[in-house]
Amino acid sequence: MSKPHETSGYAADFEPVHVAEGEWIAQRRKVAGISADADTVGLAFSGGGIRSATFNLGVLQALEAGGILRHVDYLSSVSGGGYAASCYSWLRARLAANRSESVFAAPVEKSGGDVLDWLRGHGKFLVSHRGFSLWTLVASIFAATFVNLLVLGPPLLAIVDAMTLGWLPVSWPAWLALPGGHVPQAHHGYWLLLVLGASSLALFPVIATLFAVIAGVPHLAHVQRVDRLRVLMGRMISIGLTLIAIGLIPIAASLGEMAEHFFAARYAGVIGKHAAVLMPILGGIASMLFDRRKGGDNSGRMTTIGLSLLVYGLLILCYHVAVSDDWLRSPIFLGFVALSLVLAVLCNINRVSIHAYYRARLSEAFLPRIAGDDTQDPGDFDLRQLDPDHGAPLQLINTTLNTTSSKNEKLASREGASFFMSALYAGSTATGYRRADSYADGDMALSNAFTTSGAAIDPDMVDTRARSVSFLMALFNVRLGYWALNPKFADHRVPWWPWWWIFIGREMLGIGLDETRRHVHLSDGGGFENLGIYELIRRRVRYLVVTDAGADPLLTLSDLGRAIERVRVDFGAEIDLDPDRLYQQRDDLLAQQPFVLGGIRYADGSTGQILYIKPSLCSGLTADIYAYWRANPAFPDEPTSEQFFAEPQFEAYRALGRQIVSGLLGKAPLSGIGAWFEHVKSMQVSND
Numbered sequence: 001m002s003k004p005h006e007t008s009g010y011a012a013d014f015e016p017v018h019v020a021e022g023e024w025i026a027q028r029r030k031v032a033g034i035s036a037d038a039d040t041v042g043l044a045f046s047g048g049g050i051r052s053a054t055f056n057l058g059v060l061q062a063l064e065a066g067g068i069l070r071h072v073d074y075l076s077s078v079s080g081g082g083y084a085a086s087c088y089s090w091l092r093a094r095l096a097a098n099r100s101e102s103v104f105a106a107p108v109e110k111s112g113g114d115v116l117d118w119l120r121g122h123g124k125f126l127v128s129h130r131g132f133s134l135w136t137l138v139a140s141i142f143a144a145t146f147v148n149l150l151v152l153g154p155p156l157l158a159i160v161d162a163m164t165l166g167w168l169p170v171s172w173p174a175w176l177a178l179p180g181g182h183v184p185q186a187h188h189g190y191w192l193l194l195v196l197g198a199s200s201l202a203l204f205p206v207i208a209t210l211f212a213v214i215a216g217v218p219h220l221a222h223v224q225r226v227d228r229l230r231v232l233m234g235r236m237i238s239i240g241l242t243l244i245a246i247g248l249i250p251i252a253a254s255l256g257e258m259a260e261h262f263f264a265a266r267y268a269g270v271i272g273k274h275a276a277v278l279m280p281i282l283g284g285i286a287s288m289l290f291d292r293r294k295g296g297d298n299s300g301r302m303t304t305i306g307l308s309l310l311v312y313g314l315l316i317l318c319y320h321v322a323v324s325d326d327w328l329r330s331p332i333f334l335g336f337v338a339l340s341l342v343l344a345v346l347c348n349i350n351r352v353s354i355h356a357y358y359r360a361r362l363s364e365a366f367l368p369r370i371a372g373d374d375t376q377d378p379g380d381f382d383l384r385q386l387d388p389d390h391g392a393p394l395q396l397i398n399t400t401l402n403t404t405s406s407k408n409e410k411l412a413s414r415e416g417a418s419f420f421m422s423a424l425y426a427g428s429t430a431t432g433y434r435r436a437d438s439y440a441d442g443d444m445a446l447s448n449a450f451t452t453s454g455a456a457i458d459p460d461m462v463d464t465r466a467r468s469v470s471f472l473m474a475l476f477n478v479r480l481g482y483w484a485l486n487p488k489f490a491d492h493r494v495p496w497w498p499w500w501w502i503f504i505g506r507e508m509l510g511i512g513l514d515e516t517r518r519h520v521h522l523s524d525g526g527g528f529e530n531l532g533i534y535e536l537i538r539r540r541v542r543y544l545v546v547t548d549a550g551a552d553p554l555l556t557l558s559d560l561g562r563a564i565e566r567v568r569v570d571f572g573a574e575i576d577l578d579p580d581r582l583y584q585q586r587d588d589l590l591a592q593q594p595f596v597l598g599g600i601r602y603a604d605g606s607t608g609q610i611l612y613i614k615p616s617l618c619s620g621l622t623a624d625i626y627a628y629w630r631a632n633p634a635f636p637d638e639p640t641s642e643q644f645f646a647e648p649q650f651e652a653y654r655a656l657g658r659q660i661v662s663g664l665l666g667k668a669p670l671s672g673i674g675a676w677f678e679h680v681k682s683m684q685v686s687n688d
Contacts, residue, residue: 045081058657163189194247
């Protein structure tokens with residue numbers, strides 16, 4: 001059937017997506033035995049790593065047992081919440097639609113247990129598989145780093161070597177030499193950088209004077225013109241200092257000659273030569289340790305300075321390697337350059353980086369092979385196979401589209417945009433939407449989608465946007481993000497270019513990270529909105545249930561606050577929740593209320609209701625949860641960096657999720673989602 005505003009599987013706006021989803025949901029409701037004109041229901045699982053996954057596993061069990069899950073039309077997930085959501089979608093796709101037992105009770109192939117046993121045994125999902133250990137993880141990280149350096153190292157050294165050549169009729173000024181050191185000969189690449197940097201600083205007074213004149217003359221002092229000059233002056237200083245620092249590398253590298261000049265020790269020259277590399281590196285480490293000692297989280301200014309020093313030390317090391325031997329001009333080195341080019345063209349960086357290891361481990365842990373179902377590798381299961389004929393909700397897997405270098409000011413300031421994947425479409429407002437059946441092969445695998453949604457470690461994210469941080473992370477291939485085809489160009493043939501060089505270069509330098517390129521960079525959905533409600537508010541659901549399982553020990557509700565702000569700005573929707581219901585009993589943990597029921601006012605005048613659930617200790621829980629809390633006081637807000645859950649920890653979070661939601665459902669059977677919300681409303685009133 002022809003879709004409005006859609007051409008060849010591509011939709012520039014959201015309307016065709018909404019129409020297709022409506023048809024899909026109508027079919028799913030028919031299978032689930034739900035009225036075709038029932039109110040739309042959305043369930044959202046937040047980010048939070050394995051902590052969120054286990055808590056939401058308990059939520060799913062409770063909703064399934066209470067008969068509520070069959071009323072859910074959309075299952076929206078972010079990061080760790082996607083582990084549990086994708087597991088549920090996978091199980092529903094592989095099991096009979098009319099199954100009476102819980103999907104988590106299905107037997108797993110050759111395991112001797114059911115799905116829940118399997119999940120419980122894979123809480124340490126990164127190393128929990130047979131033959132895997134912490135050394136396997138370390139080896140995989142080192143392998144990804146080694147291959148990346150093999151691809152980047154030869155061309156980087158070739159560039160450094162080219163910068164040491166003489167190709168200009170100029171000489172270095174003698175006054176730049178260190179005491180006892182010689183003036184660099186040739187090195188015209190470095191000389192040019194030095195001149196450009198000095199010129200940038202030298203022109204600063206001229207631009208500053210121009211700025212004063214323009215700002216002082218009323219008919220010239222337009223706000224945009226003045227602001228452009230301010231930005232220009234800032235860039236002149238930062239770029240000028242950076243170019244000068246790089247241009248002075250040949251001078252800094254002659255520290256060994258200065259050491260020989262001042263000290264008669266036998267190895268003074270060697271020590272000085274190594275000091276040129278070690279001083280910035282050790283200084284950088286000291287700067288980061290100082291930041292940590294002050295109580296920082298290694299995201300402050302001192303850490304940024306420290307990482308910049310580390311990068312500078314590595315550049316000096318590259319210079320020493322380039323000038324110390326003639327092997328860079330040997331056939332052996334040329335062979336390495338050729339190998340680098342071949343790898344850059346033929347190899348897929350997504351499959352060599354730690355993203356691939358992460359994807360394989362998540363797939364193995366959360367997409368267990370059901371007994372008797374050996375038709376397909378779960379890791380290759382395509383999102384398009386999540387059809388409505390099994391009655392399951394339509395899953396929306398949320399990621400963040402990196403827009404750091406976008407020309408759109410709103411996208412650039414946010415440094416990201418919502419990008420979702422589903423069985424029907426993939427895309428965002430910024431890129432448009434591509435039908436799943438015409439999107440790139442492999443990009444739409446369920447395992448790839450929810451792994452990308454959980455790519456919490458990546459260059460150029462909000463927390464790693466400092467250029468030195470992104471440079472080092474990209475250099476050493478410390479990245480979980482994914483380079484995907486832009487939905488707008490997904491039907492175009494991809495040329496044979498050295499994409500590895502291009503992708504890593506963009507991440508290192510922070511360029512080409514926007515919505516207009518042939519390839520876009522996707523990472524953790526929490527970088528944009530961590531609750532998973534953004535896309536549900538876009539769809540104007542009538543009932544919305546959201547679990548906020550992100551680490552929040554101080555109960556700041558930061559993820560909720562950002563979600564409310566984003567949907568107000570982008571959709572004109574107002575979410576009305578009373579946070580005092582969560583705050584009022586903070587000093588008495590067991591008297592906390594783990595939920596708040598509120599309202600939604602959409603821009604078109606329609607309304608909805610939202611049930612916000614927060615993992616909290618409260619009365620009525622079983623003794624094992626209290627026991628775990630006594631032994632682990634940070635529960636249920638242990639840090640997201642903790643991704644190795646042993647059985648007691650796994651069970652504590654799973655049981656907490658199940659018992660909180662079971663308590664909200666009550667003991668009496670519920671006729672539907674509306675009846676459940678009325679029941680929760682009566683509970684909230686009784687707690688006042």
